[in-house]
Amino acid sequence: MIKKINPIYTQNRELSWLKFNERVLEEAEDETVPLYERLKFLAIFNSNLDEFYMIRVGSLYDLSLEKSLKFDNKSFLTPTQQLEKIFAATKILYKKRDVLAARLERVCHAAGIQRKKSEKLGKRETAFVKDYFRTQIMPLLSPLVINVRHPFPHLQNKALYIAVSLKEKKNDILGIIPIPENLPKLLYLPGRKNKYILLEDIVLHYAEKIFNLYTVEKKAVISVTRNADISLDDEDFELGEDYLQHMRKSLKRRGKLAAVRLEINGETCSSMFTYLLEHLNIKKEQVFTCRTPINLSYLLSLDERMTVEQKSTLMYPPFIPSSKCHIPQDTSMIEYIGHKDLLLNYPYQSFDLFLQLLKEAVYDDSVFAIKITIYRIGKRKAKLIQLLSMAAELGKDVTVLMELRARFDEANNINWAEMLQDAGCKVIYGVEGYKVHAKICLIMRRKNNKIEYITQIGTGNYNAQTAKLYTDLSFFTASDDIGLDAVQFFQNMGTDNLQGNYNSFLSAPNSLKPDLLRLINEQREHALAGKVSHILLKMNSLTDRDLIDALATASQAGVKIKMIIRGICCIKPGIKGKTENIKVISIVGRFLEHSRIFCFGSGETAKIYISSADWMTRNTEHRVEIACPIYDLDLKESIYQSLLIMWRDTVKARFLNRDGDYEKFSAKLPRLDSQAFFLEKYTD
Structure with missing residues (x-):
């Protein structure tokens, strides 16, 4: 029997996400944002949409x-109904993006940055491109005409191709050129000005030369998006196969899954269109035509050719995270944290401060063990890996829980795991069926015949690059x-114990949700008893139905609930008799709001937790997560006041209305950009 849900105060997760990504597009529209930063928001919107189709649409397709x-x-x-609504909403977003992209190109042209098409090149430029095509591009091309001897090729996920409608006598033929x-x-x-042409536009222009035996009728750039939602725990291990081998083999499946979207930039004929749909096994609703280049990642590299003057006017002012914190200059971090809790606020404070603590631990003779979880660390040479390797080589017991299933970072993490193993670190891979998403580092040392602990809990990854772009908290x-809890955590992970x-x-998946429900209910009981009750939350997404219903019930009892939710929000605030005491804002700005903070109550008695967990069912039930309490009164007050600053943001924030749409704040309200406030606060 199906339990019917009353959706009066909730909205669909996927449609909520599309509304959030539209918010990202609005930042590209905002003329108060420097031009190059607007281009980056356009590229981020595109990248977000790609991942959404690979994962969420792919999952719904299955x-x-x-x-x-x-x-x-x-x-x-139903999944089919959700897909229908997603495809319809996406077409609207494509139109909005195309109009905005054309406008931004005109503004770029005026600023001395110009994307040119082949038909608009001058004589000198034409000769230059022709020579480049002849010497650098043509030798690398593998064109193909589709016929009995040349079957339709497998189109790689998100790769670019030129599709060409060809005529040979009376026959229609399809030609494919991989970029x-x-x-x-x-x-x-050539020339002083910052002018460029895209690689796919060059190949598109020379399609007639490539297929010189045929008559070219129509040609377009195309790209297929494939389902990338593979379950890496489903495949059976082969005899003698270790986990790293298993992961490598599993990843190869990703590029072969079903197509979920076809993007077309250019002209097609009905026969080409029909042929592509049939061979990709997709419906016309999954085809999106656009005037904007399909892959916009090139926008992120345009600053390489900018002059100093252009950078000063087209980009945000340079920002260097502060290397200062509350620790006196002549005091080691280990010594300070031994007496006083510490909180770092990324990206306003430097990730190097965490690395400094780790470096002290590496060379401290009293430190005998370091344990850490790693989810995403990036592709670049990581100082963290060097320090952990050095600690192991110096004889310390180093345990690294490397999550190999961090989506799209699997290959990176496999490489890092092998490097750490070679250095003598003990590397483990989490728990079957559950991604370990918790961010925790434990340093153990022996002093005066007593074991002492320094525990670090983070809301974000141990990634030096994203720590400059994401807002996160790092608690020491x-x-x-807390140290004994950390010891227990790593022991539990080593023994596959999720019930500790x-x-x-x-901790999820065992107690996080029940404890959060209990904390929400405590505030509800306070409200029913006529006491002051308050909940203030910050997270990336809210989708867990049980937690949503608990918040609605608390609202109905009179609890004042404020939530800062950057992305998906499945609760509709302000519904009379249901969620009228709930208010929600979303902040999208220069930095990605990434920290998760849960505050129940107010003042010194408030219970405040920081966590890597969003209030999504995947986090509360299907991942290993930690929410850590903040006991230090100074740090509690600092976190609470920071949340209030964000809550008062009227520049980069939007409030969620009762229909689930985002609205700007009134221009009459005092103007406050919370990220700009923190930038000024933490400037050295």
Whole structure:
């Protein structure tokens, strides 16, 4: 029997995400944002949409093929109904993006940055491009005409191709040209000005020369998006196969999954269109034509050719994270944290401060063990890996829980895991069926025949690059209670124990959700008793139905609930009799708001937790997560006041209305950009 959900105060997760990505596009529209930063927001919007189709649409596609009927528990829509709404909403976003991209190109032209098409090149530029095509591009091309001897090729996920409608006598033929991936995405043209042409535009222009035996009728740039939602735990291990081998083999499956979207930039004929749909096994609703280049990642490299003057006017002012914190200059971090808890606020404070602590631990003779979880660390040479390797080589017991299933970072993490193993670190890979998403580092040392602990808990990854772009908190404490919890956590992970209980931590999948429900209910009981009740939350996404219902119930009892939710928000605030005491804002600005903070109550008695967990079912039930309490009164007050600054943002924030749409704040309100406030606060 299907339990019917009343969706009066909830909305569909996927449609909420599309509204959030539209917010990203609005930042590209904002003329108060420097031009190059607007271009980056345009590229981020595109990249977000790519990942959404690979993962969320891919997952819904799989569900739509199952025989049993499933319903979303927020909107009561089937997977097929959700896909229909997603495709319709996406077409609107494409149109909005195309109009905006054309406008930004005109502004770029005026600023001395110009993307040119082949038909608009001058004589000198034409000769330059022709020579480049002849000497650098043509030798790398593998054109193909589709016929009995040349079957339709497998189109790689998100790769670019030129599709050409050819005529041979009375026969219609399809030609395919893969765009070489080992060439730069754009070619800068000769001259002083910053002019360039895209690689795919060059190949598109010379399609007639490539297929010179045929008559070219129509030609277009195309790209297929494939389902990338593979379950890396489903495949059976082969005899003698280790986990790293298993992961490598599993990843190869990703590029072969079903197509979920076809993007077309250019002209097609009906026969070409029909042929592509049939061979990709997709419907016309999954085809999106656009005037904007399909892959916009090249926009992120345009600053390489900018002059100093252009950079000063087209980009945000340079920002260097502060290397200062509350620790006196002549005091080591280990010594300071041994007496006083510490909180770092990324990106306003430098990630190097965490690395400094780790470096001290490496060379401290009293430190005998370092344990850490790694989810995403990036591709670049990581100082963190060097320090952990050095610690192991110096004889310390180094345990690294490397999550190999961090989506799209699997290959990177496999490489890092092998490097750490070679250095003598003990590398483990988490728990079957559950991604380890918790961010925790434990330093253990022996002093005066007593074991002391320094525990670091973060809301974000140990990634030096993203720590300059994401807002996250990094908490350090010498608390024995938290240190013993950290010891227990790593022991539990080593023994596949997901049911362990902790003195201080709230942990998923065992206790996080029940504890959060309990904390929400405490505030509800306060409200019913006529006491002051308050909940203030910050996270990336809210989708967990149980937590949503608990918040609605608390609202109905009179609890004042404020939430800063950057992305997906499946609760509709302000619904009379349901969620009228709930208010939600979303902040999209220069930095990606990434920290998760849960505050129940106010003043000194408030219970405040920081965490890597969003309030999504995947985090509360299907991942290993930690929420850590903040006991230090100074740090509690600092976190609470920071949340209030964000809550008062009227520049980069939008409030969520009762229809689930985002609205700007009134221009009459005092103007406050919370990220600009923190930038000024933490400037050295």
